[in-house]
Ligand SMILES: O=C([O-])CC(=O)C(=O)O
């Protein structure tokens with residue numbers, strides 16, 4: 001364990017390292033190895049020492065100059081998917097340079113490697129596929145998953161992001177092509193949270209797809225069959241989870257991502273007591289939204305328990321957020337969570353969730369079936385309940401209509417509107433719609449990014465309420481403390497740390513989140529708060545506890561600067 005922690009302290013140093021590739025006689029494979037390749041940045045001495053003479057043109061370049069050139073090239077592309085492909089190629093050619101670009105230009109590049117462009121990339125993954133990234137585990141590998149894990153070149157894995165592709169963002173079932181999501185999420189683990197790339201493993205579990213279009217697509221990269229369900233599905237996942245623990249131990253974090261509702265809740269409940277697991281869509285989204293709501297109180301007034309919340313969408317994000325808000329109110333007011341839940345209402349595709357609908361309701365919706373007469377849709381629910389906060393987690397775009405936002409604005413001086421569904425096409429409303437229809441009074445944040453909007457001579461800057469603020473720092477906190485279980489209190493700790501990072505300057509612009517440009521600093525704060533909670537709860541195994549956890553988190557973070565080779 002000590003050695004992996006030392007490996008993590010991968011900061012800036014003059015220490016010489018050995019580029020550990022197989023080649024000795026020729027440097028050719030060094031140039032082809034993304035972990036060690038530096039392109040024109042190999043020094044004269046390194047070119048001599050590693051048999052690179054003649055394999056590179058005579059010029060040498062600094063990493064800065066390479067960065068300048070690449071950013072210039074990427075900006076030439078008009079089509080976001082082309083930028084995505086250029087960045088993927090860079091990641092596979094020169095990993096450190098890829099992360100240097102991502103870290104230094106996070107606000108510009110996040111919409112490419114992440115939502116919304118990553119969504120389009122998944123839809124077209126088969127046709128843009130060049131080299132595989134991540135690990136594919138399909139029904140064909142049943143009974144051999146441990147062997148498959150051993151085929152992965154890295155042995156000391158700290159974070160796995162796994163999807164089965166059934167609910168990719170708000171785009172639905174993309175089957176095996178969901179791989180873009182774990183790959184993108186883990187790129188953020190490194191760039192935003194500082195977990196070293198070699199410790200990150202993207203996994204896609206392919207049990208088939210029900211997406212007819214993909215099944216017919218000649219370029220589809222997955223199994224051409226309908227999704228396995230029931231016992232067959234559960235057994236494959238069980239084999240995977242057991243193999244992961246056997247191969248990587250108790251402290252590897254498994255982040256479930258973009259599973260369909262029924263599986264997401266079941267997997268989290270099933271493995272939450274035996275493994276270190278985290279569901280980003282349920283728990284990560286909950287922590288980021290709670291942070292935004294708590295921060296927004298500065299602008300909209302009152303305490304959390306003074307507000308009434310209405311959700312459109314009662315899936316992973318909706319019920320996850322609702323539960324965390326109820327838990328936070330309960331902790332702050334000493335009122336049992338069964339009571340605090342009553343401040344929160346959810347609308348699904350069948351209307352308001354009320355007690356008379358309880359019988360056929362799925363388990364995860366049942367806590368939200370409060371006493372009320374039936375209400376058929378969102379607009380009527382807004383009018384009947386008069387919420388102060390409206391949250392969209394439906395995966396369905398354009399559902400916060402003009403009527404809905406006007407109704408909400410008729411009884412709220414400053415309505416808080418969060419349109420969380422991704423990518424941009426699925427956002428419940430645009431930033432412009434929220435500001436225009438509320439006549440500039442809404443406090444607005446969205447899951448996918450929107451540009452600032454000018455309304456009535458004033459510029460409004462929407463915040464991005466995306467779990468990307470939370471999961472990288474959250475995971476780092478688990479890794480540096482050697483945590484073996486996730487607890488809800490750690491989510492609250494992460495959320496509190498994020499809310500604490502919003503400055504007066506941000507509030508003045510109407511922002512309820514800090515800018516992503518500070519994300520590494522924010523991640524260190526989140527990691528420290530999460531680690532502190534892990535120690536407090538007795539689930540941390542890295543003993544002794546470092547005194548200053550923020551400093552420790554920062555010291556563990558991966559640096560993308562080139563190393564010098566001996
Ligand atoms: O990936 C994102 O942008 C946020 C997320 O987890 C989702 O929408 O499923």
Ligand SMILES: [Mg+2]
Pocket residue numbers: 169257258280281
């Ligand atoms: Mg997700």
